[in-house]
Amino acid sequence: MASVWRVAGRVVAWLAILIAGLMVGAIAINSFDENLTPDTEALLLPPPNHYTPAENVYVALAGFDAPSGQSVIETGQARIATYNKKIDAMSADPLAGSVLTETNPQHLAFSGNIDFCHPQGGSYLSQIPNHKAELNGLFTDNREIYQRYLGLHRQHGYYETVHPSYLAPFFYVPNQVRCLFLADFAIRMQSGSPLEQQKAIADFEDDVQLWRLVLIGNGALLSKMIAVASLQADYLMLMDIIANPHTQIDSGIVEGASLVALFAPSDWKIGNAYATEFRLTLPLWTQMQNMASGKWASHHDPAGVPLRWWHQLLSALQGPFFKLNATENLSARQMDLLIKMANSDPQQFNQGRDHYRNWMQKNESLLSPRLIFNPIGKILVAIAAPTYEDYAVRVYDCAALQRLARLGYEIRRQSVIAAAIPTFLERHPEWATHPLDGRLFLWNAQSGEITVQTLGKQSVGRRFTIQIWQPPPSGT
Numbered sequence: 031m032a033s034v035w036r037v038a039g040r041v042v043a044w045l046a047i048l049i050a051g052l053m054v055g056a057i058a059i060n061s062f063d064e065n066l067t068p069d070t071e072a073l074l075l076p077p078p079n080h081y082t083p084a085e086n087v088y089v090a091l092a093g094f095d096a097p098s099g100q101s102v103i104e105t106g107q108a109r110i111a112t113y114n115k116k117i118d119a120m121s122a123d124p125l126a127g128s129v130l131t132e133t134n135p136q137h138l139a140f141s142g143n144i145d146f147c148h149p150q151g152g153s154y155l156s157q158i159p160n161h162k163a164e165l166n167g168l169f170t171d172n173r174e175i176y177q178r179y180l181g182l183h184r185q186h187g188y189y190e191t192v193h194p195s196y197l198a199p200f201f202y203v204p205n206q207v208r209c210l211f212l213a214d215f216a217i218r219m220q221s222g223s224p225l226e227q228q229k230a231i232a233d234f235e236d237d238v239q240l241w242r243l244v245l246i247g248n249g250a251l252l253s254k255m256i257a258v259a260s261l262q263a264d265y266l267m268l269m270d271i272i273a274n275p276h277t278q279i280d281s282g283i284v285e286g287a288s289l290v291a292l293f294a295p296s297d298w299k300i301g302n303a304y305a306t307e308f309r310l311t312l313p314l315w316t317q318m319q320n321m322a323s324g325k326w327a328s329h330h331d332p333a334g335v336p337l338r339w340w341h342q343l344l345s346a347l348q349g350p351f352f353k354l355n356a357t358e359n360l361s362a363r364q365m366d367l368l369i370k371m372a373n374s375d376p377q378q379f380n381q382g383r384d385h386y387r388n389w390m391q392k393n394e395s396l397l398s399p400r401l402i403f404n405p406i407g408k409i410l411v412a413i414a415a416p417t418y419e420d421y422a423v424r425v426y427d428c429a430a431l432q433r434l435a436r437l438g439y440e441i442r443r444q445s446v447i448a449a450a451i452p453t454f455l456e457r458h459p460e461w462a463t464h465p466l467d468g469r470l471f472l473w474n475a476q477s478g479e480i481t482v483q484t485l486g487k488q489s490v491g492r493r494f495t496i497q498i499w500q501p502p503p504s505g506t
Contacts (some may be wrong), residue, residue: 188247
């Protein structure tokens with residue numbers, strides 16, 4: 031028995047020596063940091079802002095809920111300046127920016143209830159006739175905030191002017207206001223008045239242009255997704271109007287083709303958003319390094335919450351295994367591949383995505399021996415990796431929906447009968463296929479619908495179909 035214990039003791043001792051040796055080796059390997067690469071330094075520089083505050087959609091959105099009668103632009107500028115001052119102070123003291131944004135109790139808010147509006151799912155158009163009295167009241171009660179929305183159509187570009195941070199606020203249009211716009215468009219398009227229809231078309235084209243500016247502007251991925259959702263709502267309403275036999279879409283006086291004009295292919299390339307995302311994460315990593323190195327004597331986390339002693343001990347133990355520059359370089363290489371994927375021509379998109387996935391598997395695998403250097407940084411960069419690539423795919427799903435709207439319009443304009451629709455789809459891949467993989471849209475003769483075969487991860491219930499208008503049988 032004594033011999034067994036001696037052997038066990040030796041095994042434990044050798045294991046302890048081995049573990050200690052590995053720890054010493056790991057600490058030695060992590061005793062230095064990398065220099066920032068030229069590519070990383072280039073990605074740290076944002077592109078120039080060519081828009082004055084009065085021209086910038088982002089500034090107008092920041093001040094969208096300004097108190098009644100106050101300037102949207104001036105309020106937006108003041109709100110952004112206050113945020114920037116606080117986020118800069120957080121670099122020295124995490125408590126300085128614990129409350130980054132505040133809401134003015136006198137802010138202008140939407141008045142009333144418009145819960146029947148579901149523009150991304152079923153047909154919102156079919157609900158409007160049943161709620162015209164409610165809508166009239168909502169237009170009256172929300173005249174000022176609705177005019178502010180139409181004022182967004184006069185802006186010239188989109189550029190997020192807040193200082194980059196993962197805590198950066200996002201400013202947006204309340205969904206109820208968007209619903210009012212779509213209802214107004216639908217009502218005027220069905221008014222029977224060519225003049226009202228022309229005005230409605232002009233406002234619709236301005237709205238599409240507004241969200242195109244957000245899509246191509248300098249902003250984070252969230253701004254791209256808001257633009258995509260807004261464009262989808264616009265085109266779903268348009269497709270329902272196209273399918274409505276009582277709507278005059280192309281009467282000679284009202285020209286419908288401009289409603290379904292396709293964006294330039296470059297408009298769907300959102301590589302600049304990944305560059306913005308890179309800059310947004312840097313303050314988080316800097317704060318983590320400050321905590322681990324003890325530069326923050328107040329011992330609070332980046333959100334300003336006091337740290338317990340064991341949290342402080344854990345941060346101190348993790349500190350040697352987190353290298354700021356190495357993490358930035360790794361993230362920059364990741365984002366560079368995402369930028370190339372998102373900005374590639376649609377035909378090369380899948381090739382770029384495969385290249386990105388192969389690089390991730392080789393360089394950021396948590397099972398790789400490479401993990402011994404800067405393991406905390408590599409884990410942080412790898413956590414968000416699976417979600418990044420899908421954003422660009424969802425943007426192209428919206429491009430496919432825009433094609434679907436054009437397809438439905440052309441089928442109606444050319445009076446294509448149901449039996450000829452499959453052939454029509456094959457003859458017009460520019461309208462009837464997904465931009466990324468050329469997959470043909472699906473025609474269901476029984477339901478009379480054409481459906482986009484989406485490739486991205488879409489919310490449950492989000493619609494990618496159009497009901498095809500068919501001319502009445504001759505003699506009826």
